[in-house]
Amino acid sequence: MNVDHLRKLLEGIQKGKVKVERAMHELKMLPFEEIGCATIDHHRSLRQGAPETIFGEGKTAAQIISIMKKMQEKRNNILVTRLERGKVPPIKRAFRKAQYHPQSRALTLLNHPVKMVGRGTILVVCAGTSDIPVAEEAMVTARMMGNRVEHLYDVGVAGIHRLMSHKERLMAAHVLIVVAGMEGALPSVIGGLVDRPVIAVPTSVGYGSNFGGVTALLAMLNSCASGIAVVNIDNGYGAAHVASLINRL
Numbered sequence: 001m002n003v004d005h006l007r008k009l010l011e012g013i014q015k016g017k018v019k020v021e022r023a024m025h026e027l028k029m030l031p032f033e034e035i036g037c038a039t040i041d042h043h044r045s046l047r048q049g050a051p052e053t054i055f056g057e058g059k060t061a062a063q064i065i066s067i068m069k070k071m072q073e074k075r076n077n078i079l080v081t082r083l084e085r086g087k088v089p090p091i092k093r094a095f096r097k098a099q100y101h102p103q104s105r106a107l108t109l110l111n112h113p114v115k116m117v118g119r120g121t122i123l124v125v126c127a128g129t130s131d132i133p134v135a136e137e138a139m140v141t142a143r144m145m146g147n148r149v150e151h152l153y154d155v156g157v158a159g160i161h162r163l164m165s166h167k168e169r170l171m172a173a174h175v176l177i178v179v180a181g182m183e184g185a186l187p188s189v190i191g192g193l194v195d196r197p198v199i200a201v202p203t204s205v206g207y208g209s210n211f212g213g214v215t216a217l218l219a220m221l222n223s224c225a226s227g228i229a230v231v232n233i234d235n236g237y238g239a240a241h242v243a244s245l246i247n248r249l
Contacts (some may be wrong), residue, residue: 004112004115014198019126026195028056033070035067035070036066036067037059037063037066037067038063038066038067040052040067040070040071041074042070042071042074043107043173044240045076049117049145049146049248050074050144050145050146051077051078051079052073052076052242053072053079053080053141053176053237054067054068054071054078054079054080054081054083055080055081055082056080056081056082056083056084056087056105056107057081057082057083057084060087061087061091062078062089064080064083064091065091065095066089067187068080068091068094068095068109072095072109072111072173074141075111075112075137076111077108077109077111077112077114077142077144078098078107078108078109078111079106079107079141079144080106080107080108081104081105081106081110081137081141081237082105082106083100083105083106083107084105084200085100085102085105088100088107091107092197094114095109097109100151101136101140102218103132103133103136103138104133104136104137104139104236105133106131106136106137106140106141106222107136108140108144114143114144114146115146116146116147117146117149117244117248117249118142118144118145118146118147118148118244118248119174119247119249120157120172120173120175120247121147121148121149121150121172121173121174121246122142122147122148122149122150122173122174122175122176122177122240122243122244122247123149123150123151123152123169123170123172123175123176123177123218124138124139124142124149124150124151124152124154124176124177124179125152125155125163125170125176125177125178125179125186125190126151126152126153126154126156126178126179126180127154127155127156127157127178127179127180127181127182127186128154128156128158128180128181128182128205129154130181130203130205131179131181131203131205132137132153133155133236134179134201134234134235134236135151135177135179135201135236136201136236137236137240138177138179138201138236138237138239138240138243139151139236139240140203140240141236141237141241141244142177142240142243142244145240145241145244147243147244147247148242150169150173152166152169152170155186156180156182156185156186157185157186158187160189163186163189167193170190170193170194171193171194171195171196173194173196174196174246175196175197175243175245175247176190176194176196176197176198176199177199177201177239177240177243178198178199178200178201179201179203179236179239180200180201180202180203180214180216180220181202181204181205181206181210181216182205182206182210182215182216183204183205183206183210183215183216183219184200184215184216184217184218184220185217187200187220187223187225187228187230188219188220188223188224188225189225189246190225190230191223191225191226191227191228192225194227195227196227197227197229197246198225198227198229199228199229199230199231199239199241199242199243200220200223200227200228200229200230200231200239201230201231201234201235201236201239202216202217202219202220202230202232202233202234203216203233203234204233204234212233213233213234214233216233217230217233229242
């Protein structure tokens, strides 16, 4: 349930403007609701400040629509990640205001304005153009969680001068998400330049010895630069969630 809506509901009861029966009807589905194909965690926005996210991969369009309808009833903003393009048309027919972001394979539906809760800017940096889909997933997620987000793309170590020309932007960010495939060196470079948290995201981009992102993952885990945290391969969503929590502090 949306936090602001719940606050208004309770204030309405306090002032005698909302009947107890109506409030009971709205609250009876907290904290979760079973709908057959899913058990929806309506309480998550109260606990964590962001509603449950729908992982689109492996779900049918009908299942996603069923979950979205229940989340919309609770006035939650909706984020669907890893959504294949073929599932988008039926979802868009059911929710005409939904917006699909093809690069990130994410779909968003705003049922209320996003409340800005981040104290500073999250800067999403990616090494190469091929890493942009993961970076875009991080950007869409961070914005849905109420953060100001900027990006800096194609500044990998193969041409380090491209990165160094943006030192002021790196220093000004409150949190940095650094996305890289191949050998995964970019987070180490940035971690040695800034005094802010760096969240490293290895991608599966690279030739055979990249091993589907394992090489980049191990390089980031073994970085000698301090202040770097590492999420799973291609996990732009997870990086954005961590960055959002840090950005609220």
